[in-house]
Amino acid sequence: MIEFYDVHKVFPNGVTALRGVTASIAKGEFVFVVGPSGAGKSTLVRLVYRDEIPTSGYVFVDGINLSRLRPAHVPYLRRNIGVVFQDFKLLPRKTAYENVAFAMRVIGASPREIARRVPAVLEMVGLGDKAEAFPSELSGGEQQRVSLARAIVNHPAVLVADEPTGNLDPVTAWGIVQLLLEINRRGTTVVMATHAKSIVDAARRRVIALERGMVVRDRQRAEYSEGGLERAWAQGISAPSSARP
Amino acid sequence: MGSRYLRTVLGEALTGIARNGLLSLAAATTVAVSLFVLAVFLLVLVNGDHLARTVESGLEVRVYLRDGLGESEREELRNGLLGLPGVSDVVFVSRTEALAALREQLGEDANLLEGIEEMNPLRDSFRVTTRGPAWVDSVAAAARSLPGVEDVGYTHDLAQRILKLTTSLRLGGLVLICLMILATLFVISNTVRLTIFARSEEIAIMKLVGATNWFVRWPFIFEGLLLGLAGALLASVAAWQTYSWAVGGVYANVSFIPVLPVYPLTLRLGLFLLSLGALVGALGSLLSLRRFLSR
Numbered sequence: 001m002i003e004f005y006d007v008h009k010v011f012p013n014g015v016t017a018l019r020g021v022t023a024s025i026a027k028g029e030f031v032f033v034v035g036p037s038g039a040g041k042s043t044l045v046r047l048v049y050r051d052e053i054p055t056s057g058y059v060f061v062d063g064i065n066l067s068r069l070r071p072a073h074v075p076y077l078r079r080n081i082g083v084v085f086q087d088f089k090l091l092p093r094k095t096a097y098e099n100v101a102f103a104m105r106v107i108g109a110s111p112r113e114i115a116r117r118v119p120a121v122l123e124m125v126g127l128g129d130k131a132e133a134f135p136s137e138l139s140g141g142e143q144q145r146v147s148l149a150r151a152i153v154n155h156p157a158v159l160v161a162d163e164p165t166g167n168l169d170p171v172t173a174w175g176i177v178q179l180l181l182e183i184n185r186r187g188t189t190v191v192m193a194t195h196a197k198s199i200v201d202a203a204r205r206r207v208i209a210l211e212r213g214m215v216v217r218d219r220q221r222a223e224y225s226e227g228g229l230e231r232a233w234a235q236g237i238s239a240p241s242s243a244r245p
Numbered sequence: 246m247g248s249r250y251l252r253t254v255l256g257e258a259l260t261g262i263a264r265n266g267l268l269s270l271a272a273a274t275t276v277a278v279s280l281f282v283l284a285v286f287l288l289v290l291v292n293g294d295h296l297a298r299t300v301e302s303g304l305e306v307r308v309y310l311r312d313g314l315g316e317s318e319r320e321e322l323r324n325g326l327l328g329l330p331g332v333s334d335v336v337f338v339s340r341t342e343a344l345a346a347l348r349e350q351l352g353e354d355a356n357l358l359e360g361i362e363e364m365n366p367l368r369d370s371f372r373v374t375t376r377g378p379a380w381v382d383s384v385a386a387a388a389r390s391l392p393g394v395e396d397v398g399y400t401h402d403l404a405q406r407i408l409k410l411t412t413s414l415r416l417g418g419l420v421l422i423c424l425m426i427l428a429t430l431f432v433i434s435n436t437v438r439l440t441i442f443a444r445s446e447e448i449a450i451m452k453l454v455g456a457t458n459w460f461v462r463w464p465f466i467f468e469g470l471l472l473g474l475a476g477a478l479l480a481s482v483a484a485w486q487t488y489s490w491a492v493g494g495v496y497a498n499v500s501f502i503p504v505l506p507v508y509p510l511t512l513r514l515g516l517f518l519l520s521l522g523a524l525v526g527a528l529g530s531l532l533s534l535r536r537f538l539s540r
Contacts, residue, residue, distance in 0.1 A: 049453075072457075079455035089450055093265075103454040105253055150454065 001027040007057035017043040019213040030184040033193040035210035041193035082151030082159040086166035088143045090135040097131040121149040141172035161192040197224040257464035272436045276476025279432040284484035290418040297411035299503045306373040307398040331380030336372045343367045378408035434529030437469045448537045465530045473526020481515035
């Protein structure tokens with residue numbers, strides 16, 4: 001479903017985010033991308049919905065080379081990929097219902113389809129009774145549920161979540177992750193970038209660990225870290241400061 | 246464009262305006278004010294041109310006839326004058342008519358003419374109208390050499406001065422109007438840009454959920470168009486009211502200054518403002534969107 005081949009990413013300001021990442025994610029998998037801040041998690045997931053293009057190497061989604069995808073075709077790629085963010089990115093002047101319906105209107109769905117599908121999705125994320133609320137009237141967890149509903153309303157094959165629980169308390173966060181697991185059970189491939197150790201440890205799914213732009217571990221049914229590596233990370237984080245003159 | 250798509254686009258544009266109420270109002274007002282300033286400028290310049298035309302058409306060459314010219318000779322001279330390049334009209338003024346006109350001009354001082362009226366020292370003349378102040382010199386010089394002409398009178402300095410004045414007025418006006426239009430375009434497109442910047446996140450989200458660039462553009466283009474039209478409508482009504490009031494004032498107080506009538510001038514101006522507002526509003530949206538849609 002998603003393949004990375006020796007992906008390097010250097011930003012125009014000279015920061016190197018990824019140094020040769022190779023990984024393959026199969027259809028229907030649930031994958032955590034973990035690592036310390038600045039390890040390249042966010043960059044890696046943004047490559048999937050072509051918010052970024054690799055400096056070298058290739059990213060394939062559903063067999064399509066995203067580096068070669070013409071800009072005019074990007075919208076059609078994105079209709080097959082739901083995205084969820086740490087800051088929800090809801091339209092503040094639209095209600096929960098309108099925010100979800102918006103994603104359907106954009107792809108030209110008929111009003112009948114919209115009227116049928118949106119309440120069902122809101123029901124699924126547990127917000128059946130908050131359809132008419134504006135984002136400012138919802139809690140953080142509820143807003144994230146709206147953004148999840150928006151992400152899956154068009155039945156995408158892939159759901160990308162970039163730190164979806166970063167702004168939420170642990171209980172609410174776990175609720176969101178359970179929703180993601182449910183979405184995955186229904187057949188959607190889920191890629192979630194996170195540094196929430198307790199969530200990753202509890203979910204027991206595939207973990208791709210990044211460090212300084214490289215894959216340092218890729219294991220099924222894993223925990224956030226392994227004994228030796230945790231120390232190595234700690235050293236990795238402190239190394240630059242001790243190397244300073 | 247399917248009808249459902251069109252409905253979606255129009256709906257997005259209208260809700261966009263409604264839910265960004267204050268910003269939309271501010272934008273429409275800015276457009277209205279800048280277009281109104283442009284309208285006032287245009288009205289002043291169009292009337293300045295009208296005034297210049299009136300003054301120019303008043304410039305004439307007076308050709309005085311030798312005494313005792315016969316009917317046929319006079320007719321020959323008249324045809325000769327009409328044949329000169331740059332002459333638009335030739336009118337015969339008899340010495341009696343000239344005296345009457347002089348008396349009229351003197352008004353209360355007409356008694357100065359007492360005593361000389363019997364012998365009337367004035368000559369018969371032709372009043373020659375030229376096609377513009379630029380022709381006055383050459384017409385006067387040519388007329389002097391025609392048979393039967395005693396003298397040619399015209400105010401050389403005045404003609405030249407008026408010519409210079411109207412020419413520079415028109416040139417300056419043209420430059421000024423171009424600058425004003427540029428400034429107006431700049432203000433309007435910047436205002437529209439502001440409303441778009443305020444919604445850059447909305448655009449990012451539209452792109453994220455898979456909206457094509459044109460799907461993003463159309464509502465904003467319609468919004469810009471509607472804002473431009475609304476502002477232009479305000480400006481047109483204000484300009485029409487102001488001009489009617491000003492023309493009324495001129496007629497009542499300084500009626501010798503020629504002004505253009507309110508219609509059809511203000512109607513044409515309104516149409517111009519409306520199309521300018523709509524065009525710049527839509528175009529401003531389109532151009533401002535470029536940086537958001539580059540990816």
